[in-house]
Amino acid sequence: MxxxxxxxxxxxxxxxxxxxxxxxxxxxxxxxxxxxxxxxxxxxxxxxxxxxxxxxxxNKRSYSIGIVVPELANSFFSQAIAGIESVAYEKGYHTIISQTHDSTERESINVNHLANRSVDGLLISMSSGTTDYDFLTRLNKNGLPIVFFDRIIDEIDTFKVTSDNQSGAFKATGALVGMDCRRIALLASAPQLSITNERLAGYKEALSHHHIPFSESLVRYCYKGGSDYQEVEDALKELLANTDKPDAIFIGSDSISICCIRAIKNLGLDTGGIKIAGFSNSDVVDLLQPSIIYVRQRAFEMGKIAVEMLLKLIESRYPITEFETRVLDTELYCP
Missing domain, CATH: 1.10.260.40 (lambda repressor-like DNA-binding domains)
Structure with missing residues (x-):
C-alpha cells in the first residue's frame, strides 16, 4: 500500500x-x-x-479507493463509476470520487489529496489538459496501485481498460459515408489524449477505405474536452464558415457531442441538413435534435473491470510485473 x-x-x-x-x-x-x-x-x-x-x-488497508474523472455529469463517467461501485462495495471497499473538469492543476491536487488520505489504490481517467505525468509516476513508484480506464497513458506500466475507439470511429464515419456524405469534419478532444488519437485514426481509416481524401482543414480540436462550451461553439462556427463547408460532422467525445447540439440550437445555425455522428452514452441521446448517429461505450462494464484490476494489485501478496490492457468493443446506433 x-x-x-x-x-x-x-x-x-x-x-x-x-x-x-x-x-x-x-x-x-x-x-x-x-x-x-x-x-x-x-x-x-x-x-x-x-x-x-x-x-x-x-501497514493496514484503509479499504478505500480513489476515483478521479474529468466530469461527474458526463453520462459515460457516471455509468463507469456505477460499475466501479457495484464491485467495490461488494468487496468491502468504499470509494472517494473527485472530478478534474479537465484541469491539470485540479487533477494533480485531487490525486495527491487522495494519496495522502491513504487510499489503497487509484482509478483514473486522464484530464484533457495533462501532458506531464510525473506526479502519477512518482506515486506509483512509491507503491500506490494505479489503474487507468478510458483515457489511458503509456508512461506507467500497469493495468488499463479502454474502448475500441478506432473501430468505433471507423463505424461512425462509415455510417456517414453511407448517407452520401463526402466532406466529413471532425470535432475532436485534446490531441494528447489516447482516445483522441485512436478516434482520429478510425476516422482517417474510414475515409481512406471509402477513397475520400483526408483534409486537415476539416479537423478542429477542443483542448478542454467539451468542458468549455464556448470552445466547442467557436470550433463549430469555424467549420460551418468554411467556403466548402462540411456535409457531415463526426464528434470524437461525449461532452463535445452534447455541446455541439446545444450550439446548433442556441445559435439557430442553419446546418443545411448536415449529418452528425459522435460518441455518446447519454440516456437521452435519442431525443436530441438534430438527431445523431452515436457510438455507445460499455461504460458500466469498463468500471467493473477497472476496479477488479485494481483490487488484484491491492490484494496481491506478491509484486505483479505483468499487466494487461483490456479493449472493449463499442456499439453503433443509427436513429
Whole structure:
C-alpha cells in the first residue's frame, strides 16, 4: 500500500531529528529560519501532509479507493463509476470520487489529496489538459496501485481498460459515408489524449477505405474536452464558415457531442441538413435534435473491470510485473 511521506522520512533524508522537523513544520521559534526553509521545501517536494490517522493506518488497508474523472455529469463517467461501485462495495471497499473538469492543476491536487488520505489504490481517467505525468509516476513508484480506464497513458506500466475507439470511429464515419456524405469534419478532444488519437485514426481509416481524401482543414480540436462550451461553439462556427463547408460532422467525445447540439440550437445555425455522428452514452441521446448517429461505450462494464484490476494489485501478496490492457468493443446506433 502507498505510504505518504512522514516526519521520520523527512528527518532521515535531511539528517535531522524528527522533533526538529516537527517544530520546523510548526514554525517553532527555537528553529532557525534556514532550517525551516530547508525542511518546508523538502516537505513540499515529497508532498508531505499532516495526517493524524497515519499511525492507525500503518501497514493496514484503509479499504478505500480513489476515483478521479474529468466530469461527474458526463453520462459515460457516471455509468463507469456505477460499475466501479457495484464491485467495490461488494468487496468491502468504499470509494472517494473527485472530478478534474479537465484541469491539470485540479487533477494533480485531487490525486495527491487522495494519496495522502491513504487510499489503497487509484482509478483514473486522464484530464484533457495533462501532458506531464510525473506526479502519477512518482506515486506509483512509491507503491500506490494505479489503474487507468478510458483515457489511458503509456508512461506507467500497469493495468488499463479502454474502448475500441478506432473501430468505433471507423463505424461512425462509415455510417456517414453511407448517407452520401463526402466532406466529413471532425470535432475532436485534446490531441494528447489516447482516445483522441485512436478516434482520429478510425476516422482517417474510414475515409481512406471509402477513397475520400483526408483534409486537415476539416479537423478542429477542443483542448478542454467539451468542458468549455464556448470552445466547442467557436470550433463549430469555424467549420460551418468554411467556403466548402462540411456535409457531415463526426464528434470524437461525449461532452463535445452534447455541446455541439446545444450550439446548433442556441445559435439557430442553419446546418443545411448536415449529418452528425459522435460518441455518446447519454440516456437521452435519442431525443436530441438534430438527431445523431452515436457510438455507445460499455461504460458500466469498463468500471467493473477497472476496479477488479485494481483490487488484484491491492490484494496481491506478491509484486505483479505483468499487466494487461483490456479493449472493449463499442456499439453503433443509427436513429
Amino acid at each position: 502507498y505510504k505518504p511521506a512522514t516526519i521520520k522520512d523527512i528527518a532521515a533524508a535531511l539528517n535531522l531529528s524528527p522533533s526538529t522537523v516537527s517544530r520546523a513544520l510548526r514554525d517553532g521559534y527555537e528553529i532557525s529560519a534556514e532550517t525551516k526553509k530547508t525542511v518546508v521545501a523538502y516537505a513540499q517536494s515529497v508532498n508531505y501532509k499532516s495526517n493524524p490517522n497515519a499511525l492507525g493506518l500503518k
